[in-house]
Amino acid sequence: MEITEYKAITEGLLFASGDEGITKKQLERILELDKKTIDHIIDEIRYDYEHIERGITLMQSKEVLHLTTKPEHSNYYQKLIDTPQNSKLSxxxxxxxxxxxxxxxxxxxxxxxxxxxxxxxxxxxxxxxxxxxxxxxxxxxxxxxxxxxxxxxxxxxxxxxxxxxxxxxxxxxxxxxxxxxxxxxxxxxxxxxxxx
The missing domain is CATH 1.10.10.10 (Winged helix-like DNA-binding domain superfamily/Winged helix DNA-binding domain)
Incomplete structure (x- = not known):
């Protein structure tokens, strides 16, 4: 499998893990890859998210990785929270x-x-x-x-x-x-x- 496919799978796992996040050890076990390869994948994802055109960033708190919104866009997220929503319940x-x-x-x-x-x-x-x-x-x-x-x-x-x-x-x-x-x-x- 190509590294780009592993990156895509890792991004999906980060998204699916939600607020709980996911550890590098979990990624190693799920993807059946060594620590060095996981570190490389995480570094590439982090680099991709650092570009200005991306609205998400990768955050690490202790040993847990999370996808999160960029702090510099917080005023827009506040507007979303303050706006009445017409969303339906899933x-x-x-x-x-x-x-x-x-x-x-x-x-x-x-x-x-x-x-x-x-x-x-x-x-x-x-x-x-x-x-x-x-x-x-x-x-x-x-x-x-x-x-x-x-x-x-x-x-x-x-x-x-x-x-x-x-x-x-x-x-x-x-x-x-x-x-x-x-x-x-x-x-x-x-x-x-x-x-x-």
Missing amino acids: QAALESLAIIAYQQPITRTEIEEIRGVKSDRPVQTLIAKSLIEEVGRKNGIGRPMMFGTSTDFLIYFGLKSIEELPPLPEGIEESDVEQEADLFFEKFKDQLHEKN
């Missing part, structure tokens, strides 16, 4: 919202166990849209955050309280919660998208 965000609504209070790890995939971004999207909020910390190692639906969630769906959610069928398995909850949220999907 399927992943809707699934996560359904799980949270029916299983609250629930941790991100528990959401991921039900969905079977990482849920950092959907959870962050739901927090940014004020549909969910932190409702406490779970007792145990690391005291992870627990999430629940917010008042805005109730307003969006025209509910007076969370008790107005339709009940899930008797004897439902935890793994089926996502599917059953999706049926409920499907009828509200268009309404939610119009309000966002």
Whole structure:
């Protein structure tokens, strides 16, 4: 495989790793390359991002590599944050919202166990849209955050309280919660998208 293809794969891995980032050791293991080659690939990617026409840069914090926006463009990112968005919720965000609504209070790890995939971004999207909020910390190692639906969630769906959610069928398995909850949220999907 050519070095340019490894660079492309590495860039994709950096993007896919999101906020958690990725270490050089992880890259060595995933790409099955030695440290010297990984360092060379990272140096080339860093060099590419240093050009003025690029909006992303490569940052290393301790041993973890992240893709991030360039600080010199921060005033534009602030404008984006301050501008009302018309973005729709992704399927992943809707699934996560359904799980949270029916299983609250629930941790991100528990959401991921039900969905079977990482849920950092959907959870962050739901927090940014004020549909969910932190409702406490779970007792145990690391005291992870627990999430629940917010008042805005109730307003969006025209509910007076969370008790107005339709009940899930008797004897439902935890793994089926996502599917059953999706049926409920499907009828509200268009309404939610119009309000966002």
